[in-house]
Amino acid sequence: MSEPLPDGPQHGPPQGPLPIDEVRVRVLEAPLPDPVRMSFAALAARRACLVEIRSGDLVGIGESWVNHPAWAWRERVATLAEGVVPLLLGADASGIGALRARLAGRLLPLGRQWGAPGPVWQAISGVDMALWDLAGKAARRPLAxxxxxxxxxxxxxxxxxxxxxxxxxxxxxxxxxxxxxxxxxxxxxxxxxxxxxxxxxxxxxxxxxxxxxxxxxxxxxxxxxxxxxxxxxxxxxxxxxxxxxxxxxxxxxxxxxxxxxxxxxxxxxxxxxxxxxxxxxxxxxxxxxxxxxxxxxxxxxxxxxxxxxxxxxxxxxxxxxxxxxxxxxxxxxxxxxxxxxxxxxxxxxxxxxxxxxxxxxxxxVPSGPGLGLVIDEERAASRTVHSARWDRAGLKEKDTP
Known part of the structure; x- marks a missing residue:
């Protein structure tokens, strides 16, 4: 059985379907001149794994935590590409609770056997954030x-x-x-x-x-x-x-x-x-x-x-x-x-x-629709170490510098 999940906050996304046409995963990296030390390890670079979900002309963007270990982003890319993306394409992005339950039902049993429920939840986190950003943009309202x-x-x-x-x-x-x-x-x-x-x-x-x-x-x-x-x-x-x-x-x-x-x-x-x-x-x-x-x-x-x-x-x-x-x-x-x-x-x-x-x-609190942020694409491109994009026909584009 999957972990039970709530159906999301009551002030939910707008009515009407938002079919997911495309998913993109990008990993950005910024090396640090002075590594940040924690009691368990040092952080030699800042990294962000971005999950982008497109429905029509709208794109919701989320972030999945990949700070530790240094190779965590590679695991996350694999989990998203092979476990998450096939469950998202064609689904209705406005049904956030249903999509979360679907992801949890399929991935958390694997996480238990794998001994890695944390990375599964981290992948779900990036998707969930992107879905709420998309919902806010569709409603033309800030997420808050x-x-x-x-x-x-x-x-x-x-x-x-x-x-x-x-x-x-x-x-x-x-x-x-x-x-x-x-x-x-x-x-x-x-x-x-x-x-x-x-x-x-x-x-x-x-x-x-x-x-x-x-x-x-x-x-x-x-x-x-x-x-x-x-x-x-x-x-x-x-x-x-x-x-x-x-x-x-x-x-x-x-x-x-x-x-x-x-x-x-x-x-x-x-x-x-x-x-x-x-x-x-x-x-x-x-x-x-x-x-x-x-x-x-x-x-x-x-x-x-x-x-x-x-x-x-x-x-x-x-x-x-x-x-x-x-x-x-x-x-x-x-x-x-x-x-x-x-x-x-x-x-x-x-x-x-x-x-x-x-x-x-x-x-x-950002006042624009959704999360209220606009990505600086030129700067993002300069920091990108992995990028892949899928539409309903499958892998559309992959670029790993």
Missing amino acids: ALLDGAPPRDVPVYASGIGPDRVEELTERALARGFRAVKVKIGFGAERDAAIVRAARAVAGDDIALFADANQAWTVGEAVRMCAILRDHGVRWCEEPVDGNALADLEDVHARTGMPLATGENVYTPEDFARYSASPAVAYIQPDTAKTGGVTTALDVGRAAPAHGTALALHCYSGALGVAAAAHVAAAAGAAWVELDVRDDPLRTELAVTAPEPSDGRLA
Whole structure:
């Protein structure tokens, strides 16, 4: 049996069929002069896997998360080409819930046997985002307005990507851009972690909210010891403190420390999101529109979380499309926070003709139809490392430089 999936938000796409005529998959890459270090790996290049769905003259574009490992984009291209595209061509794009259920029914059983449900959900995320972008364009309305009739025009954002190196410099950059909250990367050993937190706090001062992300670096015992240090420096939440991210372990850490915890970027099924959101250990639930099931999942999670006293804080470590989708969902669901990486990322700042930029700790929700972004095709072409296009007759064009 397939994983059960909701039929999508109630403020759904416009009435009338939108037959899918063509699907395109593009992978863009921007090498980094200084790799970004996490506790588990380094990121040597920014990458974005774009999923484009055409119905008539309208094209919806989504993004599928392919940050790790470095070869993840190759897996995603194969999954989309061989597993997803045949299920999309000729289908009605206005039936987002039905299409999601179809993809889940066919692909998630394979994901379980493959041991890779995450990549399957990441592929579905890119499709779901593209379908909602297409729906907004068909309705000539911004996505946030399609999801919720009168959403706010901007949403609160915090600066992430600070540490383990350049802590002072990146914290200063965040403050100069008007952020009122910053998040540091930790999980590099107790002594260095403490130094990272101290450095960020010294620059930020006491009036700036400080969060920390361990990327599942610790055992329960290590997490308990580190959370005591974090509390001493006024850290307001610790994200993914425990290896494996098991809910029982998070509840143990919270019970022994009182530290508010955040998680969600590596949670995939509706049932698991419900369990984590309902736990008193999880103060902030963090779905990712490009990773954990798309716009539909993020909105459903955000709408359900307040019943448990849990706040929505959208995870986002993506390019311009992922950021825009997170902003629209945050506006529709009343999110407490949206993550915005403070480091340089050409796929976030240069991919769209006009990219969303923060001001005074808030991010404007794009006002154009759908996601509200127009791709700068010349810049996109210069970053493309793979491109393939299919119509109903099959593979139409493939270009892998």
